[in-house]
Amino acid sequence: MAKDTAPQVDMQAHMKTYEAVLRGTVATILGCVIILTALALFAFGSGASATVIGFLGLIIGAIALILDLRMGNANWPLSIGFAVLFALVVIMKVA
DSSP states (O other): OOOOOOOOOOHHHHHHHHHHHHHHHHHHHHHHHHHHHHHHHHHHOOSHHHHHHHHHHHHHHHHHHHHHHHHTOSSOHHHHHHHHHHHHHHHHHHO
16 A cells, blocks of 8 residues: 655645735835826826826835835735825825
């Protein structure tokens, strides 16, 4: 009879990797939302203030993403809050 030589699955390592992939996916999606919001401001905003606000939004959004990643917040409060606030500012600036 053949021996059972299949390796045991390390579920703890598997779950750790799975959670890291999910965190990376959420961070990428939030980063894309912030970048697309800034691009909308660059395209449809008028004047130099739109460019300054757009670049500040990109920088502050990146800082919020990094802080949420480092703190391990599951709800991403800084990033989502900033993305919503930045989108509202862009809507007011473009309209």
